């Protein structure tokens with residue numbers, strides 16, 4: 001007789017649960033490494049500052065950026081595209097923007113080609129997430 005064990009409804013559920021465990025760690029929101037992100041941030045430093053005493057340069061101060069609406073740093077003249085984007089900078093939107101700023105935000109003014117590696121993106125987001133709105137560590 002044929003072995004019917006795999007047709008039991010619970011088998012499918014167990015399989016789904018097993019697959020979910022496999023896939024969750026690979027999700028795009030995978031937590032990055034802030035220490036590695038600090039090194040990635042060297043690529044941003046030509047234009048951005050973060051931390052206590054940070055000032056707007058070519059780009060806006062990035063304190064408290066993770067979770068913040070786009071375009072709200074005082075005293076920075078943003079592009080119209082960014083001001084009208086309606087974006088909130090969460091893991092997903094930051095990842096899209098940092099991978100390819102011009103494609104993600106046509107008309108935006110960030111003259112940066114983008115980070116190619118997903119690890120670098122996750123790491124730099126984790127680094128930025130460590131600064132509160134006033135630049136002190138969170």
Ligand code: HEC
Pocket residue numbers: 040041043044045046047048058059060062065069070071072073077078079080081082089094098107108109110111112115124
């Ligand atoms: C060549 C200069 C330059 C570099 C390099 C650069 N940026 Fe920017 N960035 C800008 C400018 C200019 C803006 C404002 C864009 C606009 O108004 O469209 C901006 C905007 C941003 C914003 C949106 C800020 C807000 O207040 O909404 C984030 C987030 C950001 N940059 C992150 C980064 C990160 C992270 C890096 C490094 C991986 C980086 N940028 C590299 C110039 C730069």
